[in-house]
Amino acid sequence: MLKKKKNQSDYLFLLIKTLSRSEKIKFKIYVNRIKQNQHSKFLNLFEIINKLDFYNENLILDKTNISKKQLPNVKSYLYQQILKSLEIQHTKNNYDIQIREYLNFSKILYNKGLYIQSLKLLNKAKIIAKYYEYNTILLELIEFEKMIESQHITRSIHSKCRELSTSSKELIEKIKYSNTLSNLSLELYGLYLKVGYVRNEKDKIFIETYFRTNTPNFNLNKLSFYEKLFLYQAKIWYHYIQQDFLMCYKIASKWVSLFQKNEKNKKISSISYIKGYHYLLDSLFYLNKYLKFSEILNQFKKEVKEKKILINGNTDILIFMYIYTNQINKHYMEGTFSEGVKKVIPSLFLKFKKIHNRMDYHYIMVLYYKVACLYFGSGDNKNTIRYLLKIMENKKKYLRQDLQCFSRLLYLIACYESGLDENLDKIIQSTYKFFQKNDWFFIPKEIIFFLKKIGNLYPNQTKNQFKKFKKKLIKYYNHPYEKRTFLYLDIISWLSAKIENKSVESIVREKFIKKYQ
Template sequence: MKIITYFSIYQIKYNYRITMSNNKSNHLFLLIQTLSKSEKRNFKLYANRIRINKHAKFMKLFQVISKMDFYDEKKILEDTSIRKVQLSNMKSHLYKQILISLKLQHTDNNYDIKIREYLDIAKILYNKGLYIQSLKFLGKAKIIAKIYEYNSILLELVEFEKMIESQHITRSLHSKSGELAVESKELIEKIQYTNALSNLSLELYGLYLKVGYVRNEKDKIFIETYFRTNIPKFDFKKLFFYEKLFLHQAQVWYHYIRQDFIMCYRSSYKWVELFKNHKKAKKIAPVSYLKGYHYLLGTLFYLNHYSKFTDVLKTFEKEVKNGEILINENTKILIFMYTYTNRINKHYMEGSFSEGVQKIIPSLLIDFKKFSNRLDYHYIMVLYYKIACLYFGSGDNLNTIRYLLKIIENKKKNLRQDLQCFARLLHLIACYESGLDENMDQKIQSAYKFFIQMDDWYIVQKKIIYFFKNLGNVYPHQIKCQFKKLRDKLIKYYHHPYEKRTFLYLDIISWLTSKIENKSIEIIIKEKFLKKKKTIIKSFFK
């Protein structure tokens, strides 16, 4: 009851902040909210380097906004001497000053920023006619760019170097111009190759976000043809870090969409191992490293490989705790999402739903409050569905419905259509279980229309919808028989290449078994988990 009350209060505040965050004038507030203590301290030192700034209006504006829980323009005008007509310009000035301060503070930790800084200095020196000095800074920038494979920036450096060498006497060797021409050509080819792989990965990810897994033979042929025609020919031994990374990403999404989780596991494992073989890359591309871990855990979850899943999850959490992964506001969001998603998945596999609700939900809601105004809605939908399933497994149907409605009532119909479809199926089941079935016919009709609209009307979905539609005509003593009939029908499709995707989103078989055996779904899944565990132990000692 405490959780429900807390959430209701929180939701009011959250909805208000979401509304405000859509306002462009709120960008400054969001930026200041992401600043760490050291970044705030560094900004004050940067701004106060000019003595007059200590009492400047933009500094007072910074102090007031820093103390706010949500953006309040009225309070700003009351607590500062800034007039309303000045506020827009003052916010723009403060925003710009904070960004400059952040750039100066983080230059040493972001090698691409360092390269750009050297390039800026090189251009200034060039404009002053100091060509030799300009080339020296370009040389420094090129060394960093080559080490960390910033090929796009490296090409820009080479082109600038070519321009200096071609137009001015720099006392360089005669062969230098030829070397630069070859270097430029090789970089262009490398960038084109990398772009082809990254574009393929991005397109596949976009397809998954739109419709999820392949639904039929037509989808399968499309995705296989698309992959074959867009993946460039390659010699893996000659690939550099980023080329290998984009290749593994594209392969992961290709196998993921096709529901080939064994191949997906192999590709995601190679993805994570790539970073372990290039330890510096963990600090340079931490987002990609985190994503690799998440997809590796996701495929192990779908393969139901519990022991391997728990080992990888422990390793992941240990690396985060030990600071092996670069922590910034961006990676904090991903760590939040991936940690909670996979902790919930662990409870799914164990059948320990009630324990999951007690251990995870309170801390999840607190952390969700910190990141809610910066979370992508795709992540929010996934999290809502995970929470709903956790509540459903624990027998709390009212909270299940509460979170499913957040998915069902959203306006983004073109995002994760698969998740929206299966949220409606689980919603029907939760309404039936909770006794909130007074408008069941209307709910069934609404779900039916949505499946048709989303072009996701297949055998398993049809049988579940028709089951609920006809349930009102069944006598109480016949209900258990109807559950048995539906389970027998659905089990036939459990390993079907396309129909099986329903069971990835919804463990309908365990629910039906719970109704037939008069047990909770939590007990049914827990019994299956323990039985599998005993089987593995017996086979180990044979």
């Protein structure tokens, strides 16, 4: 990971660094509308921070007339002014902000006693909320409208109260149903982060029972857009945890298709649309469907290039993550690891340098693992070890156990390949203890025992042992629980490379050419 500069995580600094050139210009126009702001301390502070590569409080105090005692208040005020400017700039593209603005204006008019005008603005807000299915905000609008209608003479028709009451009840049921599905999806995701894929029959029965008992009855044809989306999210995690990637592919296809049939939602819920593409590509990668994978990846990149997907701070990170990890996956499938190192790694870290401050550490660790595997396939064990150590030395809690475990396993193999014999026994012992502590099972432990055994043999004895071990592992290649190791680590190609005295890259490349020639 890039070394973190002191105070680089300062909130104001990070906010200013996320602003686009257009947003900065519009912010200056916003504050300069008031003449006395033109030489204000907060604007001076903005200009100074904007020029810094990292947050430096001493430099700020030297270059401004702000005292150390004043600085927290000036920073806080500048932060609020930037947010207000951004709110104005982004209202047009964020319909929920528009609705909130109408609601705020409506309440101001209500407090002035202008009930009819207040209701007119509420009606405008309701039209937008209904169209874009913002049901939670719509309920708030209806509740406020009910309060106005029930407490004041507005000359509304008699049936209005009954209509509002019915709408409120229907919305509460819809929101309750959507929450049940979204909660199910979130809880399944939480289980995946904690334990990864199902480990045994007990895990499988637990997931199946949990999903069945927590999924409400539904008629798919009657579900709204978001109800279908939450259902697909829950189903994806249900099948993903069980390593049923064919079903994941089918559900992810429906997920992406749902957005493509509802164009307006692509920009409203762009993060969910991007994630649909991610699960679609992930499933195709694990199913080893190269041609379809390449087609979908190109389709995704085309949509990004043509700006059919909204680009903002959040989507920018996800697009970066999913395009680069899948470009790496494409090189895995093709067996072009060295080409991937040359073509992908430089541009990846150039972009990463600009956005790593805003990335979730989990995403960063996944990226490091992908990069480490790319280096391993290219035969560069030094860089493999370098990036795996970044994962293994990560002290953050709740980092996915499976990512930690397989990082240690690949680290052990890379150390063996590097000829680090003097430390190998110590590394093997440490790796075994980690797996034992985390209740991991057959294949990882067998790999550890194998490497311990092979390290004590003469070179002329090893090839036969590699053959025996490969034959032993192949039996588990499609095992419902043990196959997870092969998803993270192409141990069979590595064993084949040792047996045939070839590189891992050439083994994978030969398999690819044979399949797609």
